[in-house]
Amino acid sequence: MPELPEVETTRRGIEPLVKGRTIVDAVVRVSRLRWPVSQRLGEILAGQTILAVERRAKYLLLRCRGGVLLLHLGMTGHLRVVPSATPAQKHDHIDLQFTDGSCLRFNDSRRFGALLWVPADADDHPLLAELGPEPFATAMDGSYLFQRSRGRKVAVKPFVMDQRVVVGVGNIYASEALFRAGIHPAREAGRISLKRYERLAAAIRDVLGEAIEAGGTTIRDFQGHDGKPGYFSLQLKVYGREGGPCPACGEPVRHARLGQRSTYFCPRCQR
DNA sequence: AATCGCGCCTGACGGC
DNA sequence: TGCCGTCAGGCGCGAT
Numbered sequence: 001m002p003e004l005p006e007v008e009t010t011r012r013g014i015e016p017l018v019k020g021r022t023i024v025d026a027v028v029r030v031s032r033l034r035w036p037v038s039q040r041l042g043e044i045l046a047g048q049t050i051l052a053v054e055r056r057a058k059y060l061l062l063r064c065r066g067g068v069l070l071l072h073l074g075m076t077g078h079l080r081v082v083p084s085a086t087p088a089q090k091h092d093h094i095d096l097q098f099t100d101g102s103c104l105r106f107n108d109s110r111r112f113g114a115l116l117w118v119p120a121d122a123d124d125h126p127l128l129a130e131l132g133p134e135p136f137a138t139a140m141d142g143s144y145l146f147q148r149s150r151g152r153k154v155a156v157k158p159f160v161m162d163q164r165v166v167v168g169v170g171n172i173y174a175s176e177a178l179f180r181a182g183i184h185p186a187r188e189a190g191r192i193s194l195k196r197y198e199r200l201a202a203a204i205r206d207v208l209g210e211a212i213e214a215g216g217t218t219i220r221d222f223q224g225h226d227g228k229p230g231y232f233s234l235q236l237k238v239y240g241r242e243g244g245p246c247p248a249c250g251e252p253v254r255h256a257r258l259g260q261r262s263t264y265f266c267p268r269c270q271r
Numbered sequence: 272a273a274t275c276g277c278g279c280c281t282g283a284c285g286g287c
Numbered sequence: 288t289g290c291c292g293t294c295a296g297g298c299g300c301g302a303t
Contacts, residue, residue, distance in 0.1 A: 003297090072298090110279085110295095112280065112298075170296080171295095171296065260277090
């Protein structure tokens, strides 16, 4: 399930394979993603050269002269670069074909992903306009989280998962970061001290950074551009480890539902 | 304004 | 064995 580390892993994987390539056509086998993809995508994109492969939050941005192609991997999306003649497999929904005979192939079984051509600079696009700071930005520190959380009654876990607060923290890494910071996931966001938010900001950066180094986390679905899984799942301390011993104190890890989301925590270490 | 909860979608899995 | 219900979850949107 692509969160920020999985998207960044994908970005690093495809960048050297698509940067500088020129699109000659596109194939839309299934247009019903999160938003309908135009069947005339090929005409729209023909002649565009991919100048840069960037990431903002969980979006990939393929920057071209005439605009930006926004990609979101949703829950199950992954990208591969293959020869255009490669037979399509199940859920291979869209190909961007390049002049050199290769293509960028978008596969997404659950179709929660998105592909959107923004014929301008995408920075002020509504999908990106409201996003919070990147987790590695210096502005995203303890005092930032502290300020943003004042007066908020929402639990801290959904608070840090809110992309308007800080981007890229999905369900898995929220559990992991809160464990590292020793904060109970159901604690009211507005009632957590500055000192504890400093620990949380550091924990978010650490856990996301380590996950990127490991090539992301594969629970069930995620694969990188090379079809390989991410290995950070081996380093998860609480996520998916219900009943297992807390790595810090041995207490059984507990599972709960918080805002319709599976949440894992140690009831002794996290307060 | 903040918060809640639904719907989108497929595949894995557990129970009977 | 096979069928069926449940769960997984990012994100937008409508309801409260």
